[in-house]
Amino acid sequence: MTGGDSGIGRAVAIAYAREGADVAINYLPEEEDDAREVVDLIKKQAEMFWPSPEISVMRLLRSSGNTGGKRTGGLDILVNNAGRQQFCESIEELTTEDFDATFKTNVYAMFWITKAAIPHLSPDSVIINTSSVQAYEPSEILLDYAQTKAAIVAFTKSLAKQLAPKGIRVNAVAPGPYWTVLQCCGGQPQEKVEKFGANAPLGRPVNRWKSRRFMSPRRSGEQLYVWSGLVF
Numbered sequence: 001m002t003g004g005d006s007g008i009g010r011a012v013a014i015a016y017a018r019e020g021a022d023v024a025i026n027y028l029p030e031e032e033d034d035a036r037e038v039v040d041l042i043k044k045q046a047e048m049f050w051p052s053p054e055i056s057v058m059r060l061l062r063s064s065g066n067t068g069g070k071r072t073g074g075l076d077i078l079v080n081n082a083g084r085q086q087f088c089e090s091i092e093e094l095t096t097e098d099f100d101a102t103f104k105t106n107v108y109a110m111f112w113i114t115k116a117a118i119p120h121l122s123p124d125s126v127i128i129n130t131s132s133v134q135a136y137e138p139s140e141i142l143l144d145y146a147q148t149k150a151a152i153v154a155f156t157k158s159l160a161k162q163l164a165p166k167g168i169r170v171n172a173v174a175p176g177p178y179w180t181v182l183q184c185c186g187g188q189p190q191e192k193v194e195k196f197g198a199n200a201p202l203g204r205p206v207n208r209w210k211s212r213r214f215m216s217p218r219r220s221g222e223q224l225y226v227w228s229g230l231v232f
Contacts, residue, residue, distance in 0.1 A: 123167030
């Protein structure tokens with residue numbers, strides 16, 4: 001589980017542990033306290049360990065996949081969840097450095113850790129990627145983020161075809177307006193954070209972990225849309 005210290009990743013990691021899974025998470029170094037809190041919440045329910053504390057560095061991501069596979073005797077489910085979201089109101093203000101950082105975190109990291117994990121995935125295992133409603137209805141202030149989420153959709157469909165002969169399934173979950181720390185830490189303008197997701201007919205979605213569990217059975221190359229009644 002990448003990005004398992006908070007938000008969607010935190011909820012999914014805890015839920016899988018409650019289902020009886022041994023869970024491995026990684027996270028940014030500055031999120032160490034949050035990651036340890038996740039472990040404290042579930043340590044009585046499953047084995048938990050830290051394969052690597054860094055998500056945006058290729059070397060450590062490769063280490064994550066290898067360590068996770070060795071410690072658990074193999075991987076059954078890989079959840080690519082870590083993400084970066086920073087709003088920018090104009091393409092003229094969007095720097096190459098920020099654009100690159102978003103792609104490195106959301107797309108490159110997913111590619112690197114998936115590649116590292118595949119040797120440890122057996123037939124009937126599954127890769128679940130986190131896309132977004134932004135892939136289908138992009139916001140004008142999330143130009144780079146929306147592009148990465150659309151790329152994840154294409155990556156998921158293509159990889160599902162490639163890994164089908166090995167019996168490895170690949171799916172994606174596309175959340176709607178889901179409140180995480182990304183929203184209040186630069187993902188949205190501060191004046192919009194309080195009402196983020198208020199336009200969703202069914203309210204902000206919760207229990208995101210159930211969608212990951214739903215995508216674990218025999219499905220591949222599919223997207224699960226959790227948009228709380230939003231229609232585009």
